[in-house]
Amino acid sequence: MNNDGIVLLLEDNIKILDLNRRMLEKEGLMVLVAKTVAEARERIKLAIPDVAVLDIMLPDGSGLDFLSELRKTGGNVPVLFLTAKTERADVLAGLTAGGNDYISKPYDIDEFRARIMGFIRLVNSGKTKPTLSKSASLLSVSELSVALFAVKGMSNKEIADRVYLSESRVKTCLSGVYRKLGIAEEQEKRKLLAERLEI
Amino acid sequence: MLLLVKKMLNIFFGKGLELRIRLFNILACIGFASGLFSGIYGFIISANLNNLLLNLALVIFSASILWYATNSKNYQRCYVITIIIVFFIIFPMVFINLGSYTGGIPMFFVFAVLVTVFMLTGKKMFVFVGMELVLYTSLFLYAYFYPENVSHISNEITIVVDNIVVFLIVSAGLSAAMAAHIHLFDKQNKELEAARKQSEEYAKMKGELFAEMSHEMRTPLTVMSAYAQFAVEQIRVSGANEQTLADLSTISEEAKRLAEMADGTLKILLSSSETAQTNAWEAMPVDAGDLANRLMRLLTPVARRKGKNLTLFIEDGIPEIQGDADELTQLLWNITQNAVTHARSNIEMAVRADGAAITVTLKDDGYGIKPDILPRIFERGVSGGEEKSGIGLSICRDIAIKHGGDISIQNEPGAGVCVSVTLKGKAEL
Numbered sequence: 181m182n183n184d185g186i187v188l189l190l191e192d193n194i195k196i197l198d199l200n201r202r203m204l205e206k207e208g209l210m211v212l213v214a215k216t217v218a219e220a221r222e223r224i225k226l227a228i229p230d231v232a233v234l235d236i237m238l239p240d241g242s243g244l245d246f247l248s249e250l251r252k253t254g255g256n257v258p259v260l261f262l263t264a265k266t267e268r269a270d271v272l273a274g275l276t277a278g279g280n281d282y283i284s285k286p287y288d289i290d291e292f293r294a295r296i297m298g299f300i301r302l303v304n305s306g307k308t309k310p311t312l313s314k315s316a317s318l319l320s321v322s323e324l325s326v327a328l329f330a331v332k333g334m335s336n337k338e339i340a341d342r343v344y345l346s347e348s349r350v351k352t353c354l355s356g357v358y359r360k361l362g363i364a365e366e367q368e369k370r371k372l373l374a375e376r377l378e379i
Numbered sequence: 380m381l382l383l384v385k386k387m388l389n390i391f392f393g394k395g396l397e398l399r400i401r402l403f404n405i406l407a408c409i410g411f412a413s414g415l416f417s418g419i420y421g422f423i424i425s426a427n428l429n430n431l432l433l434n435l436a437l438v439i440f441s442a443s444i445l446w447y448a449t450n451s452k453n454y455q456r457c458y459v460i461t462i463i464i465v466f467f468i469i470f471p472m473v474f475i476n477l478g479s480y481t482g483g484i485p486m487f488f489v490f491a492v493l494v495t496v497f498m499l500t501g502k503k504m505f506v507f508v509g510m511e512l513v514l515y516t517s518l519f520l521y522a523y524f525y526p527e528n529v530s531h532i533s534n535e536i537t538i539v540v541d542n543i544v545v546f547l548i549v550s551a552g553l554s555a556a557m558a559a560h561i562h563l564f565d566k567q568n569k570e571l572e573a574a575r576k577q578s579e580e581y582a583k584m585k586g587e588l589f590a591e592m593s594h595e596m597r598t599p600l601t602v603m604s605a606y607a608q609f610a611v612e613q614i615r616v617s618g619a620n621e622q623t624l625a626d627l628s629t630i631s632e633e634a635k636r637l638a639e640m641a642d643g644t645l646k647i648l649l650s651s652s653e654t655a656q657t658n659a660w661e662a663m664p665v666d667a668g669d670l671a672n673r674l675m676r677l678l679t680p681v682a683r684r685k686g687k688n689l690t691l692f693i694e695d696g697i698p699e700i701q702g703d704a705d706e707l708t709q710l711l712w713n714i715t716q717n718a719v720t721h722a723r724s725n726i727e728m729a730v731r732a733d734g735a736a737i738t739v740t741l742k743d744d745g746y747g748i749k750p751d752i753l754p755r756i757f758e759r760g761v762s763g764g765e766e767k768s769g770i771g772l773s774i775c776r777d778i779a780i781k782h783g784g785d786i787s788i789q790n791e792p793g794a795g796v797c798v799s800v801t802l803k804g805k806a807e808l
Contacts, residue, residue, distance in 0.1 A: 199605055
């Protein structure tokens with residue numbers, strides 16, 4: 181699949197965050213979500229995204245500051261700012277500071293999706309090795325994002341808090357992961373998971 | 380006795396009266412006193428009966444015109460009557476009978492012209508002043524060409540005394556008028572300046588509120604447009620499912636939220652613009668709890684976006700305030716905006732009943748106010764922040780005092796600032 185990849189969404193409005201996640205997951209992308217700069221920092225420790233979508237004004241800081249952190253760890257990850265129009269001056273500053281594109285809110289979801297997928301294709305065309313291991317590609321994108329936290333040994337509740345899904349949804353996803361990967365032994369689950377996913 | 384004097388002073392020179400009226404009353408009193416004085420004085424030194432009668436007429440006229448003006452309130456008519464009787468009849472008679480230009484009477488002519496300019500307006504003023512100039516000039520010439528028809532003072536000492544007396548009376552009258560006028564002018568200037576500053580602050584508040592709210596309204600609009608677009612897409616692809624239905628209800632929820640925000644913002648924007656235009660003091664029953672609640676609903680998302688937490692506590696049974704809702708909104712807006720700007724992470728507002736009074740406290744956990752500024756923080760032009768005008772808090776205090784209360788501010792032990800505003804409840808006012 182040429183279209184797989186990981187997207188980081190940094191957005192403090194849960195409704196917009198949720199919609200964008202669902203929209204991109206339908207495209208087969210794995211989505212990491214963060215509502216604050218602090219959470220985004222945690223997410224990029226987990227996996228370097230292929231594309232990052234950043235809001236600028238966030239409760240604990242600025243998307244611009246996060247951009248420079250991301251550049252240090254994530255190199256040339258394409259960054260798209262999704263931000264209110266009144267912050268246009270900030271956006272221009274952001275593009276100067278190393279952002280790649282911006283869309284102002286209210287936004288057109290077709291345009292948003294098209295730009296993300298454009299970046300994904302660009303990133304994948306330069307890739308020699310697929311983003312995901314063979315086992316990982318068996319999983320759906322939401323299963324994969326839950327699994328990513330599960331290998332860190334987090335409880336269902338902890339995972340739910342990080343992916344902004346309900347605990348029962350996390351549980352369903354995880355059992356799907358274990359079933360697809362053929363992991364049965366309760367105590368070994370998390371360790372085996374890391375081995376199978378090669379992460 | 381003292382009370383009677385106070386009452387008299389209040390009736391004739393009270394602050395509620397227009398400057399011309401007060402001046403008129405002062406002049407009438409001076410006329411009364413000087414008539415009394417020079418009548419008796421003249422009678423004692425010269426036993427001149429004419430002089431005594433003339434002065435008695437002046438006394439009676441002063442008293443009756445004062446009485447008529449105070450009761451009828453028809454001041455313009457009284458001014459004209461006074462000018463005709465005193466300046467056109469009594470002054471010429473006094474001039475002819477009491478030494479013409481050898482005495483101090485010409486000084487009264489200057490006085491008459493100035494007072495006429497002062498009391499009358501427009502064409503009427505020009506006509507009367509012109510007539511006075513012609514009349515008084517003619518009197519001088521008449522006295523010169525027909526000395527047998529006028530009295531001349533031949534005694535040097537009488538001339539000196541007469542001049543001194545008239546000089547003192549005229550200067551006292553004119554200085555009092557000038558002083559009152561200048562004093563009033565300064566006072567009105569100050570009031571105008573304060574009103575201008577206040578409406579500037581209103582405009583600033585409106586601007587800030589408008590900017591904040593238009594930004595806040597963009598969020599539900601973004602949610603609505605994206606969700607609607609996505610729902611259309613999903614229905615096209617796979618028909619409506621549970622998720623699509625949930626997305627559609629999200630749209631309607633956001634629409635409601637947006638309508639509430641627009642409503643709240645409009646209420647504040649419209650009402651404050653009305654106040655700024657009329658600048659009128661309208662005392663209406665105000666529910667302070669409701670006011671705080673409305674403001675909080677608007678400011679909470681603003682604070683949250685800045686990473687700060689705004690909480691509100693309202694005690695049960697807050698008495699109503701008899702006051703101006705717009706001014707009180709401005710007061711609360713100013714102190715809350717300050718707190719949101721300076722807090723590190725938390726701002727707590729509490730509205731409590733304290734007997735018949737209401738106390739609003741606002742605490743933040745910021746860095747506090749420099750101790751050298753704190754005692755002067757409510758003075759105009761004093762501000763904790765460099766870029767601020769330093770007028771916001773002084774207006775807050777004016778509003779609080781106007782509502783029978785006060786405002787105080789202190790650094791909290793540990794960190795932050797606590798602002799408390801007390802306002803009088805309706806029962807007390």
